[in-house]
Amino acid sequence: MNVLSIMLNRRGPARAAAAAAVLLLGACGAEKTMAPGAQSPQRVVCGSPAVAEIVFALGCGDRVVGVSDYTAYPPEARAKPSVGGLLNPNRERLLAVRPDLLVTQGRHEALAAFAHTYGIRFQSVPLDTLADLDSAIRAIAETLGVAGQGHALADGLCGELTVGDRDAPPRRVLLLLGRAPGVWTGLSTVGRDTFLGELLGLAGGTNVFADATGPYPHISKEALLVRQPEVILEVHPGGLTASQQARLLADWHIFADLPAVRQRRVHVLTNDFLLIPGPRVRQTARLLAAAIGGEARGE
Incomplete structure (x- = not known):
């Protein structure tokens, strides 16, 4: 199973995101x-x-x-x-x-x-x-x-891809691909040997599912509790409305014990280049670094 089929099996924003996938x-x-x-x-x-x-x-x-x-x-x-x-x-x-x-x-x-x-x-x-x-x-x-x-x-x-703060300890990062609002089944992330997984490391993070099997593994919501991410990045290239983004963020209240949720470090990323392994990976690296190393999300 690849990330395109994963995302095409969903509806709404996740299906739209499959265009980039x-x-x-x-x-x-x-x-x-x-x-x-x-x-x-x-x-x-x-x-x-x-x-x-x-x-x-x-x-x-x-x-x-x-x-x-x-x-x-x-x-x-x-x-x-x-x-x-x-x-x-x-x-x-x-x-x-x-x-x-x-x-x-x-x-x-x-x-x-x-x-x-x-x-x-x-x-x-x-x-x-x-x-x-x-x-x-x-x-x-x-x-x-x-x-x-x-x-x-x-x-x-x-020469432009190492963009994280080298003096700061890496933060544990979960990257989710195209989760639909209110849905906690069929979650997909990135494993090792993927350009996104590698960019997380260059941007000051460490992938909490780097040891998972396959490049784009399915994960359970229970596994999130075990991995305890300090930053959560939800990737939805192609854009979402403000209300859709708000719904995605509000969903995380059920994981109040996760460090990323407690510290308000859950981010929704909608830039169209995020899933494209081309010359714009330098923008992806900078965007990931800003989300991983930046301040907590405001109210």
């Missing part, structure tokens, strides 16, 4: 089918929001002729034709934009075979961890013939 599906390797010495591609389809953000950050947005559903950044990417979702691209639309390169994330054997059949170069990169992101930026840049920009972008990100 397509980025977290890049487990289990990568495929690359390209001719050695081939010319730099000029008509690129980006198969996920994260890939689109990487390509645009490399200065190659003018080559993009198609993007996946839910691609929203940068703004000029929204004007590009959509070729469908990461899991179910529309192959007629894909062929209609006449790409010479399809870049996506995760393992997609059927899509790789489709690209091969129609003579389209295919590249797929894992984007589960920060190391994956570093490698993906460099690999995509090389494919596009802009290796120098790739090294500069990746090196710059590496």
Whole structure:
């Protein structure tokens, strides 16, 4: 079970948040089918929001002729034709934009075979961890013939991600993905070997479920009492109304004995980039650091 299916099985804000969660599906390797010495591609389809953000950050947005559903950044990417979702691209639309390169994330054997059949170069990169992101930026840049920009972008990100207060002891952090107001079943968090779990550490926290099985484990509300988080971060990319946020925060009164609840360190984060393992992870790191190390939430 991945985080997209977890969140699509819910309703309301959690289901809306699944739009951004397509980025977290890049487990289990990568495929690359390209001719050695081939010319730099000029008509690129980006198969996920994260890939689109990487390509645009490399200065190659003018080559993009198609993007996946839910691609929203940068703004000029929204004007590009959509070729469908990461899991179910529309192959007629894909062929209609006449790409010479399809870049996506995760393992997609059927899509790789489709690209091969129609003579389209295919590249797929894992984007589960920060190391994956570093490698993906460099690999995509090389494919596009802009290796120098790739090294500069990746090196710059590496230098900007340690944003927590190094002099302060790390706080125990629980990160919840897309919980619906009033619902305490089917809770999902992040484990180790995920870019979000790694960012928690760089932002001054320690993940209370780092030892859980799998990258995005299900947890019980009883487990929250055992782990005793000092900071709780509820992630809902895509936005919530003020009343929805208030309901989420009010739900925590039943856990009055948790340090995070006692100290009013429960935060709802709604920024659209939170679940996207692309160049904006630097914003995610800063946002997490502010929530983890900042003052308690006011009344």
